[in-house]
Amino acid sequence: MEIKVKTAQVFQVFNLKGRLDLTSSSELKTIVREHLNQGKVNILLNLAQVDFINSSGLGTLISTLKEVRGANGKVALCSLSPYVQEIFEITQLSHIFDIYPGETEALAAFGHHKAAAAN
Amino acid sequence: MEKLDSCHDPNDEMRFQATDVLKNSTASCPEIIARTLSNGSDDEICNLLGTIACSGNPRYVQEVMKLAEHQSAAVREQAACTLGKIGDRNILNTLFKLAEDRSGNVRGAAIKSIGWVGDDRDVGKLIQWLDDDCVDVCEACLGALVLIGGQKVVDHFCKDLGGSEIKRQKMAAAALGWIGEREVVEPLITALNHPEWEVRLSAVESLGRIADRRALEPIRAILNDDHPRVRKAAIDAMVSLEGSSALSSIAMFLNDQDLGVRLHAIDVAGTIGDQSVTDKILNLLTDENDTIRIAAAKALSGLKDERSLAVLRNILNDTNPDVAEAASKALAALEGRV
Numbered sequence: 001m002e003i004k005v006k007t008a009q010v011f012q013v014f015n016l017k018g019r020l021d022l023t024s025s026s027e028l029k030t031i032v033r034e035h036l037n038q039g040k041v042n043i044l045l046n047l048a049q050v051d052f053i054n055s056s057g058l059g060t061l062i063s064t065l066k067e068v069r070g071a072n073g074k075v076a077l078c079s080l081s082p083y084v085q086e087i088f089e090i091t092q093l094s095h096i097f098d099i100y101p102g103e104t105e106a107l108a109a110f111g112h113h114k115a116a117a118a119n
Numbered sequence: 120m121e122k123l124d125s126c127h128d129p130n131d132e133m134r135f136q137a138t139d140v141l142k143n144s145t146a147s148c149p150e151i152i153a154r155t156l157s158n159g160s161d162d163e164i165c166n167l168l169g170t171i172a173c174s175g176n177p178r179y180v181q182e183v184m185k186l187a188e189h190q191s192a193a194v195r196e197q198a199a200c201t202l203g204k205i206g207d208r209n210i211l212n213t214l215f216k217l218a219e220d221r222s223g224n225v226r227g228a229a230i231k232s233i234g235w236v237g238d239d240r241d242v243g244k245l246i247q248w249l250d251d252d253c254v255d256v257c258e259a260c261l262g263a264l265v266l267i268g269g270q271k272v273v274d275h276f277c278k279d280l281g282g283s284e285i286k287r288q289k290m291a292a293a294a295l296g297w298i299g300e301r302e303v304v305e306p307l308i309t310a311l312n313h314p315e316w317e318v319r320l321s322a323v324e325s326l327g328r329i330a331d332r333r334a335l336e337p338i339r340a341i342l343n344d345d346h347p348r349v350r351k352a353a354i355d356a357m358v359s360l361e362g363s364s365a366l367s368s369i370a371m372f373l374n375d376q377d378l379g380v381r382l383h384a385i386d387v388a389g390t391i392g393d394q395s396v397t398d399k400i401l402n403l404l405t406d407e408n409d410t411i412r413i414a415a416a417k418a419l420s421g422l423k424d425e426r427s428l429a430v431l432r433n434i435l436n437d438t439n440p441d442v443a444e445a446a447s448k449a450l451a452a453l454e455g456r457v
Contacts, residue, residue, distance in 0.1 A: 059268065
């Protein structure tokens with residue numbers, strides 16, 4: 001799995017590419033933890049280029065969510081392919097994560113959030 | 120309270136404010152929350168539970184657990200759901216109790232939550248609930264098992280797949296595809312030879328999802344399956360494994376005896392966009408079936424082969440206006456007008 005990280009507003013946007021399975025899960029966990037340790041606690045996972053995800057990958061997303069929440073941060077997902085969307089529906093994970101159609105929508109929603117929190 | 124009830128507001132700002140109140144709640148807030156959870160109306164409790172769930176704040180777990188005894192099924196359902204979102208393994212006993220509730224909705228919500236917070240220690244119980252009379256409960260159970268995954272779950276579904284009950288075999292083939300670990304590939308390949316077409320369908324769909332190269336030849340063999348739905352799924356699986364290279368295997372379906380398979384093959388050919396099939400698609404523009412001519416015109420716009428232009432112009436006056444319109448749109452796309 002290829003993971004590219006960029007900063008957008010207060011989010012760290014993780015662009016994931018490839019298969020999110022047992023092999024690649026530890027890579028994602030490590031990189032998320034590194035960011036949390038640096039105080040970068042708001043994470044947007046862009047799954048547009050994830051072409052496969054299985055139980056192990058989903059488990060990693062859940063543990064990421066718990067870890068980020070524990071650090072008082074926020075996790076959002078965006079750009080789920082129809083295949084990934086389907087497995088999120090099967091496992092009901094669409095009820096747990098904040099999911100946006102694209103990066104722009106996710107950042108806009110978070111922008112509202114920060115503005116509201118500041119008022 | 121008004122702010123706390125805004126969790127499901129369509130306005131992002133309202134929703135975020137509501138969850139922020141809970142995330143950052145201080146001394147006065149828990150009293151209001153505890154009071155509402157114990158004395159509020161069913162609607163007030165459900166709204167507040169929704170907000171607590173959105174906040175992800177585990178602070179109110181104890182209060183929410185008490186609602187497992189609430190007389191309203193709607194409240195118990197929302198409590199089960201909320202516990203899954205804010206809890207950890209300590210809430211599992213409450214969820215197991217709710218998973219035996221008389222209401223199917225409550226059972227389903229509890230089982231979903233077990234999937235979110237549980238692990239392989241909970242697989243045995245979840246497997247029992249796969250036989251629940253309520254379809255939603257079975258689906259929740261399947262989802263929870265897929266989510267937990269691991270060896271026990273794989274072993275269970277492999278056993279079911281090799282069993283004799285068709286319903287179980289179909290479910291197992293689908294579940295193994297979602298679990299998607301390497302060891303499920305061989306049992307799924309074996310299931311491609313199952314006498315029941317629905318099991319073969321589930322197996323080929325799953326193998327397409329997993330896209331493991333070991334399945335390539337078995338999937339190629341099942342392209343000739345007797346059942347059209349299996350053939351369609353095999354086409355998709357081939358594309359999943361081989362990408363545009365699959366086209367040589369798929370081209371024969373452009374003249375399949377089943378209309379649905381033909382249409383699917385035409386659509387896939389157009390989507391792959393490989394001009395090696397242009398001639399075959401052009402021939403379909405004179406097919407006696409209107410639906411095939413429409414699909415062929417659409418596919419040609421994806422192939423982007425200029426040889427199509429003249430032929431498409433010829434069918435602008437097709438007797439069927441839908442065919443003419445499809446040709447017009449394809450021409451517009453090929454000429455860069457859209």
